[in-house]
Amino acid sequence: MVTALPPNTLAETPDLLAVLRERFPQDVLETTRRPGLLGRVVLRPEAILPVCRYLRDEQTFAHCAMVGGVDWKETREVVYHLWSDERKGYLELSLRVPAEDPHVESVAGLWPGANWHEREAWDLLGIRFDHHPDLRRLFLPEGYEFHPLLKTFELHEPEPLEVKTRHE
Amino acid sequence: MTLPTKPLPPAVQGSADGSSAPGVPFSEIETVRAKEFIPPAKEALRDVLARKGTDSLIQPVFNWAGRNSLFPLHWGLACCAIEFAAAFGARWDAERFGIVPRSSPRQCDLMIVNGTVTWKVAHKLITLYEQMPEPKWVIAMGNCATGGGPFRSAYSVVPGVDKLVPVDVYIAGCPPRPEAMLDGILRLEHLIQERRE
Structure with missing residues (x-):
């Protein structure tokens, strides 16, 4: 017997995407409904901090589940997944920064858990996060010269790197 | 069936009523x-x-x-460390060869590199190797430590631990079974026996 799930009232009414479009008419470029998500919102890169603060403080998105990146060659996309316990769902934020100078404001001040996610995106995709408390490489050693998840990175026959121990 | 036993000297045999026997203590x-x-x-x-x-x-x-008393460093990097640990369990019991894992590199003379070494951890591996007293030996256990394994061309993986420290014995396998690890250690023992300064 299939029991109907209780209606997720918060997720449906009022419509979160419509509220966001109304609240940030200049900054929300595009909203789409996605299966499995509360919605997908494309933002202007400059607007990430006020939108995130609004979502955290007034729309119950208390948890930043993921910060990732995509290399689209001309631009680089930064993707945020925010989780709300009250709405029981993820909201996806997306923004595009130019590949020549990819940088965006850090959200580590709003969600401390975003700290390492942003370090990972910097390490592998070369996206700089302004005002990040500690933007070092996460997986690769300091001094590594590539951001290896970029399309321009070519796999090569491995060459030994110079390894320095701490006392050297 | 009773095993043949050497009779004890009379001095330690107590008397039947349990009182202390006279003679040599x-x-x-x-x-x-x-x-x-x-x-x-x-x-x-x-x-x-x-x-x-x-x-x-x-x-x-x-x-x-x-x-006969090789002390490997007790550390693990990846799945080979599980086989390394199993070799010291009851079934394989590596301690019967005198192999005792120690937690400090200063008490060790054998480093078994068991797992994938990334460039990020490479300087720590070298530091541990340098902390070990001479004479010391290195075993590269498994395909990753031997030559990078399936991650050989990855951007973050050291293609063989011999790029960092001198390796004496390579053990193939992904991961090698504990028997293979013990075989590698026994081969290292042959190398040590033939060592000339």
């Missing part, structure tokens, strides 16, 4: 046995020294002692 029995052992040992040593000379004897003695 147990501790002195041990001393007597050791004293009995010393003269023939001295004689044998004198014989060997007369035949081979002092210098040629000391190195084999050190080699013999070292190879």
Whole structure:
């Protein structure tokens, strides 16, 4: 017997995407409904901090589940997944920064858990996060010269790197 | 069925009613046995020294002692460490070869690199190797430590731990079974036995 799930009232009414479009008419470029998500919102890169603060403080998105990146060659996309316990769902934020100078404001001040996610995106995709408390490489050693998840990175026959121990 | 046992000397056999037996106490029995052992040992040593000379004897003695008490560093990098741990369990019992894992590199003379080494951890591996006292040996356990394994061309993986430290024995397998690890250690023991300074 299939029991109907209780209606997720918060997720449906009022419509979160419509509220966001109304609240940030200049900054929300595009909203789409996605299966499995509360919605997908494309933002202007400059607007990430006020939108995130609004979502955290007034729309119950208390948890930043993921910060990732995509290399689209001309631009680089930064993707945020925010989780709300009250709405029981993820909201996806997306923004595009130019590949020549990819940088965006850090959200580590709003969600401390975003700290390492942003370090990972910097390490592998070369996206700089302004005002990040500690933007070092996460997986690769300091001094590594590539951001290896970029399309321009070519796999090569491995060459030994110079390894320095701490006392050297 | 009873195993043939050597009869104990009468001094340690208590009387039937449990009272303390008269005679030599147990501790002195041990001393007597050791004293009995010393003269023939001295004689044998004198014989060997007369035949081979002092210098040629000391190195084999050190080699013999070292190879029978290899202390590997107790650390794990990846799934090979599970096999490494299993080798010290009840089924394979690596300690019967005198192999005792130690937690400090300063007490070790053998480093078993068991797993994928990334460039991020490479300087820590070198630091651990440098902290080990001489003489020391390195075993590359598994395909990752031997040559990078399936991650050889990855951007973050050291393609073989011999790029960082000198390796004496390579063990193939992904991961090698504990038997293979023990075989590698026994081969290293042969290398140590033939070592000449």
